[in-house]
Amino acid sequence: MPDSFPPGSAGLVVPEVHRFDSPLELSCGRSLPAFELVVETYGELNAARSNAVLICHALSGHHHAAGFHGSEDARPGWWDHYIGPGKPIDTETFYVVCLNNIGGCHGSTGPRSLNPETGRPWGKHFPPLRVRDWVKSQALLADRLGIEQWAAVVGGSLGGMNAMRWAVEHPERVRHCLVIASAMKLTAQNIAFNEIARRAIRSDPDFRDGDFAEQGVVPRNGLALARMVGHVTYLSDALMGLRFGRELRSGSLQRGFEAPVQFAVESYLHHQGEKFAEDFDANTYILITKMLDYFDFARDYGDDPVRAFSRAQARFLVVAFSSDWRFAPERSREIVRALVAANRDVSHACIESDMGHDAFLLPNSRYEALFRAYMGRVAGTC
């Protein structure tokens, strides 16, 4: 990293901690006596307080969506390509808010935090969450920041579920809802992959039935396996073929015949797994994949998504990616059909991409143009 930040960067950002001292009643019937949210903001809230955009993160995301924490950072935030001055979510126009959600492991109250009742880390005893609990805590944050209505709530994957839930839980507080590479509920196959990941974690001897933190160990191997499963399913077959093909690490099959890892794709995956295991919390992984599994947008509306969306006042943008087989384009079309039937204003695009589910995070000129155009429309309503 150079001393100055690249052009279009949100620049140096400093996360803030917001503490909430009233109990947060959760969907499961339990409550958090108090909680903290780690938050980043980019841009300035305008005088009318009408230009705030909430960014909702996905399974492994966090508050650091854009910019840099220091000049030594190897990389910027996870959605830096789309957030910054002059970028689709233009921080010269919008006041952008991104937080690490409760249950997370990047500073907000979650399994790594101390349970005030026991003085020990919550660990596996952290209450199970549903996406609406995130919405509830985010609404308290909006109150704190003086944001009555979001210009837009934006999210990909689980973040898109989060955004949809906002639109129906607080219809008057969401002007635009951007749902990217998401679904109204997971398929059985999705749940199956999540459960394989959870079993991999639980069966790591260092998981210690969820008490690894207290016992000073980390279930690295289980986390790495979980990430490897996730990672393969977030990429497309075509992309893996392009990136790795069947390239051999050893150069020749015969030479590497008895080596445990022979193909480039294998070492890449192991590397991704190890990296993830370095800083992600195993209890958070279990907790958040369960949130994904539970999420069923229309369950409380008689399983009728049209009825659910009829509550919404927001305008919608729904984006899918052609090679995403984990949150397939058909899942986005289901959302669009329900929105249309509910007479909501909806724009929809399925973007050609061979990047699989990860496409929502990655550079893509058509996606970028669409995103920019739609956010221009949002800016017109600020």
Next chain:
Amino acid sequence: MPDSFPPGSAGLVVPEVHRFDSPLELSCGRSLPAFELVVETYGELNAARSNAVLICHALSGHHHAAGFHGSEDARPGWWDHYIGPGKPIDTETFYVVCLNNIGGCHGSTGPRSLNPETGRPWGKHFPPLRVRDWVKSQALLADRLGIEQWAAVVGGSLGGMNAMRWAVEHPERVRHCLVIASAMKLTAQNIAFNEIARRAIRSDPDFRDGDFAEQGVVPRNGLALARMVGHVTYLSDALMGLRFGRELRSGSLQRGFEAPVQFAVESYLHHQGEKFAEDFDANTYILITKMLDYFDFARDYGDDPVRAFSRAQARFLVVAFSSDWRFAPERSREIVRALVAANRDVSHACIESDMGHDAFLLPNSRYEALFRAYMGRVAGTC
């Protein structure tokens, strides 16, 4: 099971062990000093010895393809739907041979067998194999059974790779080659899933670096995880949706909120995993998935499948299934294109099915009709 076998069953079958006392030179440069093959046969070899059909099993298959081992058996062999009197592979017409291949764990020489040099199980020290080593051992079996030329070599998945290799290694010994739900080589995604399964096994503390058998333990959890990964990828998203949907085991989300397993698909998968872990050998799983990864039909022919297939004299049937995303229809079309370019006689069909890769094992009327018709053609050449 009733006392008598169902109509169309191959009936009571008794596996035979064939011992070969000459060393088997393997592709890796090592050799097996001797080896045993467990074999089942159904039907009778005709006087001209022209009606023999070789069945090649896939990753988790074995010699028991049809009929029953006893009247108490809960189920028949793994391909019983397609092998038996009056079935597509009609045992009143054909002499059908199915064996457990070397490296397997169902009685043939493999990691569970004793290494004569040490007097201890081979375990992880069993030599790495390639599909051509299977062909070599199968050719010795054919010699032993007096079969100069197979009327057909038939296989699905890895078995299809086995069949293709036969057709080019021993062109004069294969009259028809049936390649079902297979591919000339795995994709990077396939390799990735296999490596995840292997890592799950290797990281089970009971794997003991491959020495579990000697130490009297079984890496059940790793095997179960490996099977779960495999199983999800052998089914289609649509099929899992049809079979399980998002049905909750507890009946209600709230009641099951903190249960580790909530959805029917999860308990199904765990059950499949446990069942598999009961009798499959972990070293065999690693060994055979590596065979799958290594397999590259045209590697020794300048990466030119047309050149490779030009050696073949057999007629081919290539079958794919529409929802198979592990061995996608496009992989079969690649085989067909190469065969056509090599001027071989090839029939091809992509069968509509929502059963995913597993379709090649399961009842399907179009598949059955096609299989029957093609085997009728094979019978005409006996």
